[in-house]
Every structure is written in C-alpha cells, then in structure tokens.
Amino acid sequence: MQFIHPRKGTIRLKDMVKEIRKYLEEDPSARYKVVIGTDSQTSRSETLFVTAIIVQRVGKGALFYYSKKRSRPLMDLRYRIYKETEYSLTCMERLKEKGFLGISMDLPVEIHLDVGRKGETRKLIQEVVGWVTSVGYTAKIKPDAYAASAVADRFTK
Template identity: 35%
Template sequence: MYSPTYGKVNYKEMIDIIKSFINKSPNSIYNISVGTDSQNFDYTKVVVVVAVHRVGHGGIFFYDIKTVKKISGISQKLFYETSNSLSVAMKLSEVLEKEGIDFGISIHVDAGNNGQTYKLIPEIVGWIKACGFGCETKPNSYAASSIADKYTK
C-alpha cells in the first residue's frame, strides 16, 4: 500500500498507522471505507483505497495500484472492483476487530443513478450487505469515486 502522508507501507504498518490515528482521538467518530476504481488503457488499471475519516477532523488513506488484462464490459468491471473492495475489507475487518477497533467498514462503489451502472446497484448493494458491510454509492462513495478515481488516471 501507499500513503501520501506515510509513503510506501506494508499491511502491518498500515494497520499500526490506522490504530495510532484512531488512538490519538478515541472519542471521535470514524468512518472506515474501502473503495475501488479502474480505468481502461491497453490494460485495466485498478486502484483500491482504504480511507479512515475522523468526522470533522480530516483523515488518512492508503491505496494500492495493480494492472490486469483489459476488462471491457462495464458490469464485469464493476463486479471486479466490488470483489477487490470486499476482499480488502474482509481482511481489514478481521484484523481491526482483533485490535478492538470496530467502527464497521463501508464499501464505496463507483456507481450511481446517472450512468450505465445504475441497473446493477441493487445487486451490488445486496452482495455487499450480505457480506456484512455497509455500502455507499455515488455521490457518497468518495473512496472509490474521488480518491481511487484520482489514482486511476
């Protein structure tokens, strides 16, 4: 993972930074989000983001970039992005719960009511909620539609 604030970090370092960030203000309200976006070139560039927002007081985020064989279909791309987010969220949730950090994790989906993906929203949201996570779509899905989007370009 990479953080604009902390540079390149491994998974354990990311967890330690998140714990430290939360412990600096334990009575604050936090939103922990995981979102993925992708962009097609001759390949598909995939960016997954873990964001920790201290409500009213900023936040931190981490991202990872990978490339995969070009995914042309819009629905296939959205399901692939969601699968990536769920995979990261499941691992993150397990580790944070062991550390006593249980604010819940929300999956941010890069889909909204004004695009080709709106028909897929009920299925995607149902999948995410069945896995035990909250879900946000555009315009509230900032981890995917703003942060990850920035790094896919």
C-alpha cells in the same frame, strides 16, 4: 497486497494496520468510520484498479492509503464493476486477517461503489449493493461514494 500512503510511499499491510491503530489512539473520544472503495481505468493495454482505504475521524480529517492492481484490459462494464466490488471486499478481509477488527470492532464500515443512478451502471446498483450488504457492510453509491468516485479515481489517472 501492497499499499501506498500519499506522502510516505509504499507500506506493508501490517505496518498500515499499526499506523491506523496509532491514529485511532490519538483521539479515542472521536467518532471514526472506515471507508473502502475501488475505481478502475481501462486502456488498450490494461485495466488499472485502485482501492482506497480511508479511516475517517468524522469532522476532524482522515488517514488514507491506496493500492493498485493491474490486469489485462477489461472492456465489459458489468465485469469491471464486479471486480471493483470484489477488490474492496477483499481489502476489508485482508485488514481483518491482520487484526484490524481487534482495534476497530465498533467502527462502521462503508464500501463505496462506483455505480450511480445515471449512466450504464444504474443497472448494476441492486446487484452490487446486495452483495456488499449481504456480507455485513454499508454500501454507498454515487454521489455518496467518494472513496471510489473521488479518492480512488484520482490515482487511476
């Protein structure tokens, strides 16, 4: 899994974890949270998934990265929302594998889901929120799911 910093470009996972560690150490008295969300965009030729990883220094800015994954075009909305949720959870697992929890054991983790009470995705809320909460994370939906609906969405275009 390769990540991109908006100003620095491509970065390896282990280097991203180092940068996050440094960011957390800059202001140890601040309150932080980790937010991960995935959005997708489908065209005739492919579906592009973008996962955003945000480490928020609450009230004082944030550090963020994103990764892109391409697949054959996925037209089924339910399947795409499930894939988005899977990619967000997989991203958090990859961060844990690289020692991320060693530096952030007490940080709250939010998984932002690209579903909301309006439109077709409303039928999927209970399923994907249940999935995320069952593995121990806080789930957020639109309009509170900014990692998916604003940050990741920006890089799917």
